[in-house]
Amino acid sequence: MSVGLEHYLVVGAVLFAVGLYLALAKRNFVGVLMGIELMFNAVNLTFVSFSRFAESPNPLDGHVFVIFVITVSAAEAATALALAVLLYRVKDTISVDEIDMLRW
């Protein structure tokens, strides 16, 4: 049987949920970051599937958006991981539970 837009949206939703779980539940800072990257991926998948199926004057705008999302997520990942290393140097741990003060 043929694969429609709903199938891709369901896969995107599940991926987003797993990403959200990872981001919220993981103790390690890098674990949280992995969750965020997964959520970015889920959103990208939904963009691409809409641009493939949905009715629109220039359908490839979805892809342009995905390119921007990828750029932003790369920049964000770089900065976040720099923060992680810095945090490690100051607090000697990067488990999210112990970093609960705004200034120390």
Place this chain on the structure above:
Amino acid sequence: MTLQTEPFVVNIGPQHPSTHGVFRLRLTLDGERIVDADMVMGYLHRSMEKLAEERTYTQNIPFTDRTDYIAAMTGNLAYVMAVEKLCGIEVPDRALWLRTMMAELQRFASHCIAIGIFANDCGAWQTPVMHMFRDREKILDLFEMACGARLTLNYMRIGGVSRDIPPEFIPAVRKLLKDLPKRVDEYEDLLLSNEIIVARSRGVGALTPEQAIAHSVSGPMLRASGVAWDVRTADPYAAYGKVDFDIAVGTNGDVYDRFVVRLAEMRQSLRIVEQCVEMMPAGPVHAAFAGASVQPIGNPVGPLAIRPPEGEAYARIESPRGELGFYIVSDGSPAPFRFHIRSPSFINLTPLKLMSVGGTVADAIVILGSVDIVVGEVDR
């Protein structure tokens, strides 16, 4: 707030592809930079100096081949000169010229290995080494023609040389002298202006003249730092007084200058050998012994042994690695009372830590290559 990184100790261990034998260098690294380097030696210690005290003077000659096994001829020469100085033996002219020619041929062969292994440490996959071994083979063939051995030659005797050179030796040397300078030109094209060799060795492991003299470094390392000191001109021995040649001197004392000095010395050696071949006098190759210095061992019929008068003597020569000296104390018996070797490799190694701290692991390997040590001579 510095990055807490534990020092990272790396063992360039006794068994390692580029430590020129069993020699261990323990490097403490911070990332790529070397923080501390200390050497662990003695893996090849055969206590030659103690063994020599139970053997007669002539039996000790083979020991001198096995200390610096890459330049055995110069090892023989230094020991034999020390004993001759002790006994006051007059060596005939032809023997002196033969000794000079053989020593210079040995210097060329030893520098072939030094430069080849240095290029190999820089990462050139054995190509330069193979070319230089080809030329070293030619010289070893000459040695085989002269004294039957290629590496541990045992060619020289106290008072002269073991036997005269065969008639076809001189034509073979002449043919070689036409061919070898072209080889040295080939090495210069291959290595001298090679971008990567220059990049890997300029400014690496630099020794100022003062530091070099302070560490009593000798040989190509000292001359690369700019000090024009060569035992062959400073204290001429054998026939070096009658031969004219130049001393090759570098200016910056870095790894590149040592390589350049060795290359120039190879040309000078060929020049000396050429003059030796022209001015080789005829005559005996061994002094006729008489008098006090030669007495029979035990019963009068037994083998004759050299019995130098009591006293001490120190003789030094310019070996390919530096000033090689033999200090012998005699108590009138056929065996030396004390037999000490001043080995240039051992002393040239002392500034290794000074040179390699601050550089990277790759630099340490190249610096060790440029010092050109022979572990047999280092550990004795």
Place this chain on the structure above:
Amino acid sequence: MTEWYDFRDIGNAVGALLDQIRDWGAPDWVPYVAATLIGIVGILLWAVLSVLAFIWIERRVVGLMQNRIGPNRVGPQGLLQPVADAIKLLLKEAITTTNADRYMFWLGPILVFIPTIVVFAPIPFGEEMVLADLNVGVLFLIAIASINTLAVFIAGWSSNNKYALLGAMRTIAMLISYEIIQVLALLGVVLFVGSMRLGDIIGWQLDHDVWLIVLQPVAVLCYIIAGAVEMNRSPMDIAEAESEIVAGYHTEYGGIKFGFFYQAEYLAGFAITAVVVTLYLGGYTLFGLEQWVPGWLIFLGKLYGFFFTYIWFRGTLPRLRIDQLMAFAWKFLLPISILNVLLVGSEVLLWKEAGLESQLAIPLFAVINGAFAVAVVVGWATALGHSAPRHTAHRAILTQEVGAIFYGEAAPRP
């Protein structure tokens, strides 16, 4: 329809076979799957056999360069030497170091091996002989090459050995900085041709009957050097620099695991050479010769010919230090390739907008690019202080006076 036995293009034979299957009434997806399977098996067979052949060729050629003979004991003229090596590796026991990360240790060689095979998919070996004709071919090559970075790390990290980790870190630093230069070098080609499909690139070179190496000398230079880093062969074999850390990230691997690494290194070499041949040297075309000589024969000829330069590099050049390599990438190659992309962009704009017809434009651009290449390489090198006294070669001073001290300009530690 040319006959199936017309071997100028193996595509004909495969096409005839597929029609045969279709005649037997198989459902329509069977020929499609059969075609891809034949393609995959073809590439794998070719890859494995040419790696074996090249192990022997390389050892003989480097041997000749070093005036020695090279392997000639096993089999006639040593031809069975690679087979013997392969069998030895198969029989050797692949030990896993204690408390190493077992899964990653097992995954390492596979992950390093996969990209080097997948890279051959979009490369056209002959007229229709391309496994996957992607119209993002060039970008696909770079993307697959970037997976290698992670794979090398996994191999180095999981073998729980100091030397391996140091080697892995060095290799990753190298791969990342030279990846950017690869992208910029390939960008020049895409700008000229206007499409990323490798088939179009070869078509463009055929129509204008000029090889892109003529138009893009700087890009070829950058790509060859970046390629040497990608497959970490000399003069960039920092990863397994024997004289320093023993064998880099594949120190702990024995047996067939090391065989994978060894194979992957050669395949990376073939992949880089295939990309250079397809993009810069006109792929399977040789100015019309491909009517008579089969296209894939020309392609393989060029590929093996060009691979010889990497063997030649290995035979002669010493190795660069890791920090020199990094400085060379960021301070020398990157600015040059950016300038090159700038120049090519403006040239293409001039050519398309001003409507120059290509008979005049191509030679003009070739001359401009050639002059630009020489000027920028020499200019930038002197700007970086390459011809400063500290970097140039010199000879020893010859003197007679003993004891004199010669002070050179102080050689500061770099």
Place this chain on the structure above:
Amino acid sequence: MDDAGTVIAFWVLSAATISSAAATAAVRNLIHAVVLLVVSFMGVAGLYITLSADFVAVTQILIYAGAISVLMVFAIVLTPRGERGNAEGFLRLPALLLAGLVAVTLIFVAVDTEWVISDRPGFQETASVIGEALLDRYVLPFEIASVLLLVAMLGAIVLVRPDSAMEDE
């Protein structure tokens, strides 16, 4: 999209992606988690190809599987004494609940609404169209993105440089 190849590909790839994403949450060792994450990135790239979005798929492989995964692995390696286990914090159950809720609502919305489906076949040539779109309709975001990348790069470098002046606690 009804030809058999893409349907099979879709089911296989989506199963692979979701299972590797779930495994990233479950697996104990953090490095294994990153590798599984890379597998899910490759799965998503495969899904893009079934949606005939080839330029985006290749960019995804290049950026996510090539660069971001290496970044994460470096972060893990550079923090040796940070605990390596992939353990969950105390927010475990509420997070599970919230994720489940979000998933249910999204799926309901996806399945329930009648999307306006256009019967256009897959795209043939996406790279050039994206390129043109980037440079005429979206040129401002394009420039802003490049500035953003520069700022992020500089920020990361300045943050991590060892001798940059940072006050201790």
